[in-house]
Amino acid sequence: MHPTGDWTGKAFAHEAFLYSSDEEAVARCVPFVQEGLDRGEPVIVVASEAVREALLAHLGDEAGRLAVVAASEGWWQGGFGTLAAYDRDLQQLRANGTPWRLIGEPTWLALPDGRVWSRFEAVANDAYADLPYYSLCLHDTRRLAPDVLEAVLRSHPMTWGGTEPVASPTYEDTATFLRQAEPAWTERPAGALVRQVGDARQARALVGEVLGGEQAGEVGGLAGEREQDALIAVNELVSNALRAAGSAEVSTWREDGCRVWEVADSGPGFHAATAGYVPPADDLDCGRGLWLARGLASDATVRATGEGAAIRLFFRD
Template sequence: MPLSATLTHDAMLYGSDDEFVSALVPFAREGLKHDEALVAAVTAANIALLRDALGADAAAVTFIDRDEWYKRPATTVGGWQRLLTDALARGHKSVRLIGEVAFGPRREHPTWTRYEAALNDVFAQAPAWIVCPYDSRALPPSLLDDARRTHPATFHPRRCPSEQYLEPEQFLHSVAEPMPPISGPPVLSLDVAEGVAAARHAVSELLVAAGWAGLERGDDLILAMCEIVTNSIRHGRGRRELRVWAQDGTVTCEVSDEGAGVTDPLIGYRPPAQDLTGGRGLWIAQQLCDALTVIRRDATTVVRFAVTRPA
């Protein structure tokens, strides 16, 4: 069927290469028939399967190695947004996306299931059909269950509504983002209520001492930290404190204050509107950090975020 003017987001559970191909090749060819742009971010093995099965039609598909695509949810959302914008600018009326999430270690599973839920809101008005393959041979049953909770329908190969589906806000409230781990006392603790300059200087010195001098990831951490501290100064209350841990090539920062914190669980997933001058700090930090979590704890808002230097 040709695409609707708003998002269609399906999970596709498959247990063999034949199931993968038999479901997605007709999906791809139907999209090409309707002149829809087609992007497939899947495993290298599944790229090979699709190329072989599609034959000459594969030339019209944009293939992406999913291990390079699914680094951080915010950057993946930004990448999909750019691909969608580019496709529409080329004259396509709609886009079909095959997105096979790289869930990574078990501790990262909540991060990526939250991403799957957020897509339903972030791209709600996009002329896109996203099918997310889940390999039942490799993924634990808990992730397959979450697939039914984060996708309005399953696709195998016919679409069936998912009775377990939860609206994005409901799912995000029920599944917490894991906190970046810390160990031992912080190497830096600083009151930042008066401004961000002292924090920038102190963290810059810490990075130099830790061997991060001149590294782009160090610059990313400084920028993210400045955005989060600035948000705390503008919107928080009471004491604003920055704490920093440095261990095993990862620098983790925590900014806390006595403000009300973030009430919208989708902030940080949605790209900020172009006509807004505010609300960009958390989005920027999400783009830059390897992990970021916002929680309320004992009447305190805590933002903890981490950046790991390249090996």
């Protein structure tokens, strides 16, 4: 058996392992852990209670050499909250200067709001490509819906072939996966409110005007906290557009129980499908606005084609 194939510890390796019994999970994880310990690589385990207990029982005294053993059940903080914590820990490990390996089980994929995690799994393939670690992602077929498992195999470059990792036959590159996973970019409805704005103050006034009208009794409406989220998020996108192009087109409408905000400009556009998904470096101001806006909205999508930049934010009532 070759638990990590030809992985050299110099770049990111990303495997999806689907299992239907605790015994299957342990049979995959024990050689993976032992190889890491033999190589002197930190081994981190963040998994369900059943997998943790079974794995620790099989490892015996060797379990004490694991760098981290933690419950995955308490990790879910929403998509962007969990990703921020994940990113912080990865950067700390990177600073140590040695390869490491992770057994991670995103149990939250079974939650209605947890399905979005497959997008972050896809983003990781680009955003963390140069990090020296192997991520073995466990997925319990007894708990996860078929469409979730399908997304898992589409967002992970590798799966288990029985004796070594092999290429996932349904894997898609990050941009392709995100285009299908994010809300589809459809024609803006004829009744949408559209305004050109030349400064952030005008954008804030527009958002306040629209949301104030909803609170006064028009169709639908956001609660106070979500109203503030929308105000901040749109302001961030408009600020980005003003820096890129000097002006922005802001439009808004209601759709399927959501207030939708679109901010478009004629600037250079987005250069990466992962824009706004990964927390920007602490010492950089650029990129923080789109990250913040995505995190505040219920969902978001970026125009896949066309000149300039355009992003839509969805705020559910």
